[in-house]
Amino acid sequence: MNITEIISAAETSFADTGDNTLSANLYKTWLATHGADANSAPAWFNYGVVQSAIGDKDESAESYRAAKKLMPNLWQASANLANYHESLGEIAAAVELYQDALELPLDRDGSLFIRNQLGRLYEGARRFNDAKNLYAQSLAIDPSQKDAFQHWFYLKQKQCDWPLNTFPRPCSIREIAASLGPLSAMAYFDDLELLNFSCTQWMDRYKSNKHFYHLVEPTKKYSHKRLKIGYVSCDFRMHAVTFLAAQIYELHNRAQFEVFGFDFSVDDNSPWRKKIIDGMDQCHPIHSLSDEDAAKLIASLEIDILVDMVGLTAGGRPGIFMYRPAPIQVSYLGFLGPVGIPEMDYIVCDSYVVPPESAIFYGAKPIYLPFYQVNNSLRQSASPPSRSAVGLPDDAFVFCAINNSYKLTQEVFYHWMQVLLQTNNSVLWLLEENPEVKENLLRESRKYGIDPNRLVFAKPIDPSDYLARFACANLFLDTSPYNAGITASDALWMGLPVLTCPGNTYVSRMAADLLIQMDLAEFVCQGWGEYVKKAVNYCQSKDMAKTLFNQRFTRNSPIFNSSQFVQNLEAKYLEISA
Secondary structure, rough: EEEEEEEHHHHHHHHHHOHHHHHHHHHHHHHHHHOOOOOOHHHHHHHHHHHHHOOHHHHHHHHHHHHHHHHHOOOHHHHHHHHHHOOOOOHHHHHHHHHHHHHOOOOOHHHHHHHHHHHHHHHHHHOOOHHHHHHHHHHHHHHOOHHHHHHHHHHHHHHOOOOOOOOOOOOOHHHHHOOOHHHHHHHOOHHHHHHHHHHHHHHHHHOOOOOOOOOOOOOOOOOOEEEEEEEEEEEOOHHHHHHOOOOHHOOOOOOOOOEEEEEOOOOOOOOOHHHHHOOOEEEEEEOOOOOOHHHHHHHHOOOOOEEEOOOOOOOHHHHHHHOOOOEEEEEEEOOOOOOOOOOOOOOOOOOOOOOOOHHHHOOOOOEEEOOOOOOOOOOOOOOOOOOOOOOOOOOEEEEEOOHHHHOOOHHHHHHHHHHHHHOOOEEEEEEEEOOHHHHHHHHHHHHOOOHHHHHEEEEEOOHHHHHHHHHOEEEEEOOOOOOHHHHHHHHOOOOEEEEEEEOOOOHOOHHHHHHOOOOOOHHEOOOOHHHHHHHHHHHHHOOOOHHHHHHHOOOOOHHHHHHHHHHHHHHHHHHHHO
16 A cells, blocks of 8 residues: 555545544554655654544654654644644744744745744744744735734734834725734724724634534523622733722622632732632633533533623633523623624623713623723732832923833824923833834834933833832823723822823723713813823923822722622623523
8 A cells, every 4th residue: 555545545534434543543554564665754744633633642743753854844744743842831842843844945835824823932922023024924925814914913013113004915994904803903993883893803713614502592591599600711810800800709799699710811829810719609720621611611500691801802712602601691891892792792881981872883782880990999009119210210290101012003102292392301101011112112202303211111010019100100191092991090099190082992981981980081181182282281280180180089989999899790780680
């Protein structure tokens, strides 16, 4: 039996029986005799694929190595071997295999695949420039790739690599929307229709070649003495969502509610993670479960209301919700945009961030609370540092814009430069989230004739120190169309006034919502002209902003009352489950 015949026999065996074990035995027997032949590489490769399918991962890796040795240009063997090492957490070994594969005489498919996979690993390792360049090379070969475009664009946002509209091919605005990831889209569009279109297009890509079925009908009613609430998250750890929501779980009224967690978070062994899990009645790890099996577990526990605390952000598992394991499914806090799937019934919000006339664009019914954002009233701050300790001049007016870099836009930065141009002895305090951010923002500031020393860059630090350093600033300048969310809440908590210019989307109205709730509407601007003018005036009258702020601000504000928030949320849970 020659190489063609053995491959045909193995494929026929699987087609007839659906049993990979029989195919594996055929390959094993043939390779025992012919495995040293120069032309046996495809059989070794196929044997590796079959071994992997039946769970013999280590043996499959040996087969890929044998195939590679006999046929060094077989890039598929390198790719599968890299995937094996990645599954073991051996990222350096996977990277090395992909790097070596780039030196091979690759065909078109190989060129695209190897570049995209290596780009993904570089991105995970925060080698953003290397990743972005590989995606750009891939897009130069095939500009129609939406996934590669999504990652390339998001890296440009994270690096503040402007302008963003230098695309690998001519694109209409809807073509751009159809290719972006949800977070990118929320930081790029202030148009609700385009944002909804972008999120649903992303979900269409996510759903491709997957089959989902519903486990529970939305009309199902359980007769539990206590309503079972299930929270699904990969952020039961040190994470922005956790810093806001840490108290929700423990504060539920146990006479009426039973609290379940479905956890696929990295176990960071932090006090935050312990607090969350200790605050639940049951917490089920679902890391190793497929979406389908996780959904079956949830359905078996008869969860009444299932809450997605991640949504369409990185690490999210919307597939669990697409199996509809609970009769009522709710999106909250982790992703504040269009839900993207018809199986999501509700989105938690308030009537300012999602006015009734805008609700149609979110794909789920609004659950209107008095205020959408839960706040952790137990957050602790270290002692405030001196300005010199964080690299700030002692006598300057400090405009704080410490925020995730992908939220910074060229337009907003232009307005910040106008503020600096119209003020003396002021500095702009920014987050150096990655090395390229500093380089790119300094280059951009030079276009306006701004002294580079007026841009001061802060490094990411521990939560308590991060809170403390807000005391060094005079005024927080918000971004748009993706506002500071928890960051604005933290700044206010630490006594730092926030200046914002709301837009049309949920995330572009978060900071204004916070300020209005606290009777601080003076800091909500109706346009960028007013934003610049107020920032300049507050700088020229150095104490005005904090004086206005201190007249109204109190940590006893209802927005910081976690217990009251949970009571309001529980009332809605009871209402939608009635």
